[in-house]
Each structure stands twice: as structure tokens, then as C-alpha cells.
Amino acid sequence: MPTLVRMQGIVKRFGDFTASRDVDFEVAAGEVHALLGENGAGKTTLMNILYGLVRPDEGTIEVDGREVDLNGPADAIEAGVGMVHQHPLLVDRLTVAENLFLGGVGNGTARGMREAIAGVTERFPLDIDPGTLVEDLPMSQRQRIEIVRCLARGVRVLVLDEPTAVLTVDEVGDLFGEMRLLIEAGHSVIFISHKLSETARIADSVSVLRAGQMVGTWKMAETNPASLAEAMVGEKVVAACREGERETGAARLALNGCTVVRDDGDDLEGVDLEVREGEIVGIAGVEGNGQRAMAALTQGMARPDHGSVLLDGEELPPVGEWRRKGVHLGRIPEDRRREGLTLDATLWENLLTGPQAPDVGPVFSRRRMIERARDLLAEFGVSPPDPLALAGQLSGGNQQKVIFARELCAEPGVVVAVNPTRGLDLRAQREVHERFLALREQGVAVLMISTDLDEVIALSDRIGVLYSGRLDGPHEAGEIDRREIGLLMAGLTRQEEFENGGGLL
């Protein structure tokens, strides 16, 4: 099959951060080409470059054999590349027809536009009343409208940006059917995802990005989910590492048969887990397999629909009651900028929020709070330890240290952290890892939910894997290796792998 899109030597830097490192990427005509990678691997950057939203620092782009210079989406559409966003960019208060005409299709006259749309829907049925308001439609139909709009503009390559993340299971099936229709009509589809099972179902070819680099491209028939999982997470050196075995003590935090159903589909199903004194339990998994639900349960932000969450044998109350009930549990949230900190408040103020902050009486002395904050910030290595700085001005590493200072100052016996090093530079990552190892030495029970497999392997005494809301393990760190974890992350059990012949890798 002829090559329809060829990106060569693409480099894109944002400040110090390199989002694309010399990436080559090719899509053949008439194929579904999956672009896989963890969050932050550079998938969206690469596609934004192809769609003209981001200009590359280096590299060339060819569409249909012709080199193109893309200064914006209009150029990309002109060249034949269209993009459908996860949350389609439609005007909610306009009807389907109005949205389709928006921006102009065909020759721009009312009749011309109708004809252009009709030409598309003949091959690719829309099946939606054109008079419906977009805001009344489910996400799947909105995506379909955007696909039709792209096709009406003569687009040949469609980029679908993680379309399934906002769809139900049935809708995903419908979308895949539509993608097949597109292929039959001679279009190519680039399918951005981090879901291996879906990729295996729909893709003809697959390319994997990791940390801004292209790991490789395979025919789907010639690879399998397990090796793709490994390609996605890769292997990198983690400086800080767990050493020696520890005598673990009593169970501090426990999940018993926890089931949660969430609006975003990040459910849990019958999860059992115990975290004991002096151990780090790492929970690995590809994002969206129940991590959010587990974090919410163990950080006091939600209660299970079934089952129970116990702290020292007592039901864990909602976080609003922790202060009154004297619950000591340190929490490192997934999103430090949104949940962890009030960005336009000062550090001393941030250190006074949450259930772990000290009781300061009805009216406090500002001077004393600032002094306390200065000591704490220095103790936790925030530099400079300026209590009057605004939290939003700090680097990610320093922000994380402020959260550690707030959550650990009361010396809780249990700590729950979610993706604690995401977005941090290597030095800051190492400092966070050393902090966890120190907690382990002190006999703290640590639960670390992380999509960074390297840190899970490096730090954890026991490792569990979340897939589709179910928890496998946790297994003793010595009894499970990276390859097996990769299989579990891809939704394969060891048994299945055995049945498949075991020699896939």
C-alpha cells in the first residue's frame, strides 16, 4: 500500500522539555494505524504537528507524496488531514446541520454545502436528525458529526484523539464499525490510544511512542498486546531503589471486596488489598483501569458501592471528618496543581489546609504561621523556603515537596500516593523516591498507585496490577518480573499466556 503520511525527523521542544525527539512516522493508505504511548509520551504533540496546531522545530511532513508546510488546521485540512478531538469541537447550542455548515464546506453556498454533506452521508451514514441540538447528543454521535464534517471537507487521513476514552462499551463497538467504513472508502485513520485491547481489536498497524521517541512500528498481526505493553513502558534506570527485606508489621490500610462504579468508567471490581507497616505496596497498571477509583477510596474522597475500606480495622471516614476523628493518613494526590495546592495562595496558607494541618485555634498569628511554614519548608527541602511565595510560582518538584511537608508533618502511619513523580525532572523524582524509602524505614505503610512501572518495580515490596478494575496480586516483588507485570497490564493472565504458547515475546 502506498504511503499517505510521512513524518520524518520531527523534533519539538517546549522550553527545556523535548516532546518529540527525532520521530519518524508513516501511515499507509487504507489502514487503521494506532499510535500508542503512556500519557506524556508525545502522541498528542506529534498529532498536533500533523494537524498544523504545533509547528515542529525540525523535520518534514509529506502527505500523499507532497511535502507540506502546515501553518494551521486550515492548511492541514487543505492537505487532506483532519482531526477529531476526544471532546469534539462543536457548538453545543447549534443544531447538527448548523455545525456541519460551520466554517463552510463545499463551495460555501447553502445548496453546495447540502450537496457536500449528502455526498458524504451516502457513503458514511450519519443517522442523526440534522435539526437536533448538539448538546442533546451523546459523545459518540458528536464524534460522528465531526468525522462527517472532516470528510465533507475532503479529508483523507483522520486523526482520532483517544476517542474511546469518553465512550461506553457499545459506543466503542459502533465507532470501530465506522472506522472500518472509512477504511473501505479509502481513507486512513490514525487512532491515538493507550488502551492495548482496543488497539489489538481495530488496528492494522501500530506505532509506539515513549518519552518523545518512536520505539517502533509493527503490523498488528505480527505483534501482540504483551510486547506492546513492554514497548510502551520501556525500561529506564531509577536511581533510588529499595534495598533489603523488611520485617513488615500489622496491616494498617485494607480494602475488602471494594467495588466502585464511576461516571468516567474508571471502576473497581471486588478489590482486596492490605498495606502493612514498613512496606511499600505498588499498584501498577495502564491509566484508566481503576486507579482513580482506588485513589479516591483510599484518600477519603469516595466510599465503595460494595465492600469496605479500613484504616487500622476501622471504617475510613470521608476526609471532611478526619480532623474531628483524628485520622492520620498522608495523601499525595494525583493532580498536585488542582487538588494538592491552591496555586494563587501562599505556601504558608497551603500548609494550613487539609486534615493533617495542625490545630491553630480560632484566630492565628500570621507571623507564627509564617515561621512555622519556613521551618517546615526547609525541613522538606523546598528551595528557597519562602513561605510568602505563591504555590503556583514553584516548580513541580518544589510543589510536590510542599505537599509532602503538609501531609507528613503530623507523621502519619499510612501514606497513599498517586503518580507521585509525574511531570517531575529526574532529580526531583529521585528525591520523592528517597522520601518514600525513608518512610518505609520508619515503619510507615505506603500505598503507591502509579502508572510509572519503573518506580513501582524499584520501590515496591509487593506489587499489584490493576486491569479493567480488577487487582491482580499484590505479589511479592521477588516473585514477579517486569515481563509478567507487562502481561498483566495488558489484561493477560499468566495462564492465558501459557495457553498461547508462552513464547510470544
Added chain:
Amino acid sequence: MRRALAGQSEAVGLIVRTLLALVGAALVGSIFLAIDGVDLGFAYQEIFEQSFGSSFAVKNSLIEAVPITLVALGVAVAFRAGIFNLGGEGQIYMGALFAVLVVLGLSGLPGPVLIVLGLIGGAIGGGLWGGVAGALRSRLGLSEIITTIMLNFIAFWIVSYLVRGPIQDPDGAGYPYTKEIPAKADLPTLFGTIPLGAVLLVVAAVVVWILLERTKTGISIKSLGAGEAAGRFSGLNVERTGFAVLLIAGVLGGLAGAASLLGNEGRLSDFFSPGWGFVGVMTALIGRGTAIGTLVAGLLIGFLNNGITGAQSAAGIPTSTAQILVGVFVLFLIIVNTDIVATALRRAASSLKGGSRG
């Protein structure tokens, strides 16, 4: 707003900008005065005289500042939490209504007791009105921007109905107002210059300052204003806090109504407030949403307003031109605080879009 006075240089900058705004407004205002053929030098001298020139002038300026500043403090507290209290007008009317009912109904009691009860009644009336908006917000997720404005109309028409019927002054020749409150319930003036309402005002500003700057609740209110996620994560009951904030704002608005009734107006009519509730929104923005800033801004606008209206007849300024002049001064003061206004508008937009539950 959040760290408006974080550093000394920032404070100096703020003072310089405010002075520049006053000078700019005076210059632009001169154009309008000149068009009317007013003697500029005399007009500005008279404005100054009427706002600061005598103890009588200062007293009147303070009386003018009291309702504006009290209601503005309510706006400022809510603004800190990212909540828009545009219901000052309704809270003032309800506060004044409750105050006048209490004072007229219990007129046999001694003066000081009446005053205290009248103020408490005003706080309850305003608090009720703020609380309704708060409950609608936290229970149903209705944007307070809409509900507080609607509640303004309801409060106004309730008062309008009552002062034309059930509580109309029988000896008032049919005018839409209540009987005058007994003289013993008038707020006294201290040292012949300082109306008691002004003392109340300073006390309220200090209480609000302590609440916002020196309590954990104040920090929670701030985190709420920055978006709800951090507040929720820290265990804050976001709904209850939003309700409490509108309740407090209503209490302050109600106090504004009661203090004005007892301190100056003496009776309730359906032309009781000349738009203090809305001037209060401007005042809170000019005060950059802080307690002390709002106090200063409220006093400034009180003095300006009183000076300009007081100078009208002596300097021969037409009423409409006087109002334009007040507007020009407020506009210039807003202009030097556009950063706050921008923040306010952004929050208003997100509040309207998402409601409280967003």
C-alpha cells in the same frame, strides 16, 4: 487581589495609581463641568469643602459611606470565595424592612435596646436573603449571579407593597413610606462628627479582615475561590462553605440597610436605596476584594459622593452632571484595578457556565 498588599512597593504602587485615577477623573470631569459653564476652581473647592471641609461635612460623608461600605464588605467576602453577591440591593431592603418592623413594633423599649434589636433584625433580614441565594446555590447548583439579582426584585417589590399598604404611614399623605422611627432609636453621633454607623463599619471591616486573613476558615474560603478541587481534597464541605459565605454577605447587606435606616433615613420607603447594592460591587472591586481595601474604597466613594452632591447647588452643577462626575471617578478607580475586574469577570463566566457544582 489575593496578595494585593503583599509587599510595600505594591502598596505604594496602589496608592500612586489611586491618586493618578483621582487626578485623571478630575481632569475628565472638568470637561463635563466646563460644558455646563461651571467655574472649575470654585466647583472643586466646593466639592472638597462639602466632603471634608467641616465636621458637618465629614459626618455626612461618613453617613454616605456606611451603607456602601457595609454592603461592599459582603461582596468582598463572597468574592474571595469566587461567589458573586449581586444581591446587595435586596439584602439592604430586607435588612431595613426587618429593622423598621422591629423598631416600630417594640417602640416602647428604651433607645439603646431598640438600636441593638434593630441592627440584629436588619442582620437577620439580610442574612435570610443571602441565605436563600446560598441555599439555592449549594442545594440546586443555581448560579448566585442569577438568583441574587432576582431576589433584589422580590425584596424591592415586597417592600414596595408593604409601604403602600400594611405598614404605610397613615399620616403620610399617601406617600409610599412607613412611619418615622422614634427619635430615641436614631443612631447617635459621637463627638458631633462620627456617626455610630461609621463605628459599626470599622468594626465590621475588622471582623471581616480577621475572618479572611487570620482564620483557617478564611484560607478555606480562599481555596474555594481558586476552584473547588483543592477545597474538596482538603476535606472542605464546599456546598456548606458556599452557603455560609452568602449568608455572611447577606448579614452585612442587611446591616447596611438597618444602619442607614436607623442612622439617617428614619423611615422605610420604596426609594430607600439609591443603588447602594450596586455601588457596593464597584466598591469591593476598587478595594481589591480585601477587607481593609474595601473599607478605604468605601470611605473614598462616600466622601466623593457626598462632596459632589453637596456642591451641586453652591457651585451650580446640574444634578445630571453631578451624577456623571461621580460615575467618572468610579470609572477611573475601576480602571486602575482592571486586573481584579478581569479576574472577577472570568469567575463570573465560569460560575454562570457551571453553577456551583461545575
